[in-house]
Amino acid sequence: FEKIYRDEDVDLSVLDGKTVAIIGYGSQGRAQSMNMRESGVKIIVGAGDRTRHSSWDKAEADGFTVYSIEEAVDKADIVHILLQDPAQPSVYYESIHGHLKPGQTLSFAHGFAILYGTIKPPKDVDVVLFVPNGPGPVTRQKYKDGSGIWGCVSVDQDVSGHARETALAIAKAVGSTRVGVVDMTFQHETEGDNYEEQVLYGGTIHLMRTMYNIMVKNGYPRSFAYAKAIRSIRSIIDDIDAVGIEAYLTSRASRTCEFAVRHSGPRVINEKAMEEIFAETERGIFARNWLQEFSLGMPTLNRMRRTWAESDMEQTGTIWREKFGK
Template sequence: MQVYFDADADPDLVRSKRIAVLGYGNQGRPQALNLRDSGVSQMRIALRDGSPSAGRAGADGFDVMTPAEAARWADILVMLFPDEEQARVYRDELAPHMKPGAALVFAHGLAIHFGLVEPRADLDVVLAAPKGPGTALRDEYLQGGGLLSLFAVHQDATGSARALAFSYTAALGSGRVGMLETSFAEECEADLFNEQAVLWGAIPELIHAGFETLVEAGFSPEVAYLECLTELKLIADLIYQRGIAGMRWTISNTAEFGALKGGDRIITADTRTEMRRILREVKNGSFVKDLIADAESGYPLLKTSRAKAAAHPIEAVGARLRALKS
């Protein structure tokens, strides 16, 4: 896969445009701040009336407007509202007002890939997907680096969509470290699979299970927390810096032998079968269907899951141990 850098992008392309960032949360705020620091001077934040983020955006020096107002004003609209809200926002507030030849930028391919948003034929539609949370995107930028990002073109109405994707992604800071070309489908499906099968689904459950196993066997909750959660951050840093094989060079023979004895007993053939089932549910759209259904019902499943996680005993232990640092 070819990797692109700042030298491949025209920074003046985004600097010359009016850009409206829709949403000012995990991705909206860091992207807006990075764009401004990269020389984008004509920028607004688009939020729903009464949004609690309006005060923070104003304090950061941005003018705030509604999505419909932004659609009339902007050359580029950056869709950073939650995935399940994007269809309504585009249909009711953006599509009737966007300028001919304007551009839609997405940070995730879901709404386009699964047809929740069907963009007008005269619009450029591109993907700029930093591979990490917004806090990391901002922190890396301020340190002179960036996050690797994926980019893609779904619709090129003006003939300049790919150049825009380069320019926008580079302005986030990703041109400093690398920009990789993909498709909306590949980015979306890989990301949804990873969220369920590895990062946000499997790893927290593995931590809970390890903690519970030790506590049930009579170990102190504090020791269980340190072993099953705190050390995860340290090992993740090593893997990020060195890769999995390189990480093994930094741990003891005992730890490495423990990985040899235990890994395949936890990640079994049944686990891999379930991963393939999760991927099928992502690709056939059933996961997105369930997501939209939960959103339309007021998020009963998501609210129950949040409450269950917050009530787990590991949270109280973690609060006590984190307090020691301060």
């Protein structure tokens, strides 16, 4: 079994006296900056033009010293890029690339730009990655609760000979080695993440939507269908994570539920489609489609956002939350 790094395996002092510039203060930027600051790391934030980007004001309100991205890169030992992925190449070549100096570390929270070559760093900097496997607000909340989000680190260029130690120290400062961090390639991190997003998130959300629509079409009350399609899953995931699938099925679920899962569950899954999506992801087809969508101004996403927001299920969800809370 591969090594899982915990707090005791990682030396946070490799960040002593170093300055980490967080570039991008969104979901991950805010959470990681705050966690690292509380772990004793010196953080500065690099943000885009304050008249067009709200990050500057947000980071300042949270007590960080904010600079232009160029200035932050000049002042940093570690440049941690937490911009949204498709925006990274243009910001990188405009404000970061020309300011990097030998010996600095360029760090990412997703391998997309490096794997697909939309960012090509100079050869004299370390290039690493640290990803907490969860949204920023959860990463922040877990840290405050004394826990963390499991994550992974990768090294793409190790000029200093200490790139892995740096990435692991960032992981520790964010709280991830409290629960576990694995070391993997940029390729596996990127494609694994994109595969998870398509199959697990995409599959689960479409399963919820389809289940709701079928139940409502067949005369079920909307509130009941909504609760079945969304709320039920919440109650089982933590249990499965805590005890494992078999123990959940045999000792926590009912016998009817166990039979239903084992008997009918496989028919819901389209394994051929899952294999095809895996192959497309490995061939870079998903990445190409997403970059193309972004460069066109996200027409497909915008259309889907509008139609989904107007859907019967979303409207039921709004009423549900008003009546039953969160």
